[in-house]
Amino acid sequence: MKTTPDPENAGKPVDDAHLVETRLASTEILKGHFLHAMRDTVGLPDGSQATREYIIHPGAVMIVAQGDDGRLVLERQYRYPVRAVMVEFPAGKLDPGEDSLACAQRELLEETGYTAREWARAGVLHPVISYSTEFIDIWFARGLVPGPRKLDAGEFLDVFTATPAELLAWCANGRVTDAKTLTGALWLQNVLSGAWALDWQAAV
Known part of the structure; x- marks a missing residue:
C-alpha cells in the first residue's frame, strides 16, 4: 500500500493505490548535456495505459x-x-x-x-x-x-x-x-x- 499524508485529515496517512501509475516501458528521447528526456508507457489505476513524457533533471x-x-x-x-x-x-x-x-x-x-x-x-x-x-x-x-x-x-x-x-x-x-x-x-x-x-x- 502506498500512502502519503492527507492534508484534509490532519496529516494522517491515506492509501494512494487508486492514484498511482506504474511504468511498463521506457524510451529515451534525448540525452543532452543538461537534460534527459524520456517517454514512458504507464499502467493507469483503471487498467488502461497512457504515455508520459518527462525530463530527468539533476536537481x-x-x-x-x-x-x-x-x-x-x-x-x-x-x-x-x-x-x-x-x-x-x-x-x-x-x-x-x-x-x-x-x-x-x-x-x-x-x-x-x-x-x-x-x-x-x-x-x-x-x-x-x-x-x-x-x-x-x-x-x-x-x-x-x-x-x-x-x-x-x-x-x-x-x-x-x-x-x-x-x-x-x-x-x-x-x-x-x-x-x-x-x-x-x-x-x-x-x-x-x-x-x-x-x-x-x-x-x-
Whole structure:
C-alpha cells in the first residue's frame, strides 16, 4: 500500500493505490548535456495505459540571501525559453554527487560574489511536477560578506538588492513570475512574520 499524508485529515496517512501509475516501458528521447528526456508507457489505476513524457533533471538549489540591512540579493537574467529578462533569487543546479549546502554556497559566490556566515535549509520545491523530476532545495543565508563574482563562461546576469516589501510588490504586480522566486518570497514572508522557523547553522 502506498500512502502519503492527507492534508484534509490532519496529516494522517491515506492509501494512494487508486492514484498511482506504474511504468511498463521506457524510451529515451534525448540525452543532452543538461537534460534527459524520456517517454514512458504507464499502467493507469483503471487498467488502461497512457504515455508520459518527462525530463530527468539533476536537481538544484535556490538562495534567499539577506544582508544585515534587511535587503535581499536578487538577479536579473535573460532566460532564453521565455525570451525575457527575469528577476530571480540566485540559484543553480547540483553537480554530480554535490552536497546541497555546498552547491548553495558555491552558487551564491559564483553568481553574486557573496559569502554568508550562516545558512538554513528551509525546504524543497518541485517547480514543474507535470513534466520534470526537478527539485529545488531552498536555502536562506545571512551574515553576507561581499566579494568578486566567479561567473561561468557564457553566463551574464546583473546582481542587485531590494527590500522584502519591494520583492513582494513585484510578485503581486506580475514583474516576478519565476516559480522558484515566488516560492522563495512566500517562505520569506512567513519567516519574517515568525510563522515559519529556520534552523540556522554556521558556514563550514
